[in-house]
Amino acid sequence: MLKKLLFITVLLASFGSYAQGLKVLITEKKKGKRIVLVAENKTTDTLNVFLMVNAQGYRKSASKPVIKNIPPKAKVPMITLIELSGEESTYTYDLIVNEEELDINISHDNQVKDIERTIDGRLVLFSADGCEKCTVLSDSLTKRRIDHRVFNINENPVVYRQFMAFIERKLTSETKIRFPVIWNKDEAVFGYDDLEKTISELAKQ
Incomplete structure (x- = not known):
């Protein structure tokens, strides 16, 4: 099955996007049909990370916004993508990094x-x-x-x-x-x- 992997950010053409990429690195860990997207905080400050995945060929739960506070120099799983059998799997994402830790414990x-x-x-x-x-x-x-x-x-x-x-x-x-x-x-x-x-x-x- 052909697998495509395309990463984008909201600020693709701007310096702000590049700077965010230096602060937080999004990587994937793949095991079978599961892909876990992990956010790595490259700085010495706690960062608030917003990730919106646009997925095709994965379970519906993949296309949901995720926001988490990432501790300094830490790696935190953000979302798990589960491939659908017999479909081409592709995804893109929007990434926003905020300098200030936000209260995300909202029901x-x-x-x-x-x-x-x-x-x-x-x-x-x-x-x-x-x-x-x-x-x-x-x-x-x-x-x-x-x-x-x-x-x-x-x-x-x-x-x-x-x-x-x-x-x-x-x-x-x-x-x-x-x-x-x-x-x-x-x-x-x-x-x-x-x-x-x-x-x-x-x-x-």
Whole structure:
């Protein structure tokens, strides 16, 4: 079976991405049909690591956001991918590293309540550093006086994690996480190709 392995980061073209890669190294440990992705903290500080895997050919549980505090010079398993028989297996991931240790001991119920209050009945964009499409869409919505909120996932990783947990039932092994991630009142849209068409759809709501 052909196996493809492609690593990406949210800030692929920016220096920030390169710097994050120097701080945290993602490696894999493979045993049979199981692949464990491990985060290694290369620094002497505790780092908060957000990992979102986009997987195809693995069990559905693979496509979930994971956020953990990684102690200095430590290796911590982040997620286990289990290959499906008879399917081509590929994955990519988005990696965000935060300098400050965050309180991640939040119950799922509280996460749902928190994010529901944030996005209820609203148009919300989740952007990322270096995402030109995110800026273009937000600026266009502002010019057309379409009310919306913007969260930069590099600045608000916990909010983004809560949002991804909230919509996890919508995620499949075929879901490709593209930015901006758009929450349009009651529907999640991952990225866009046609700006004018996207704005027209958002303006209808």
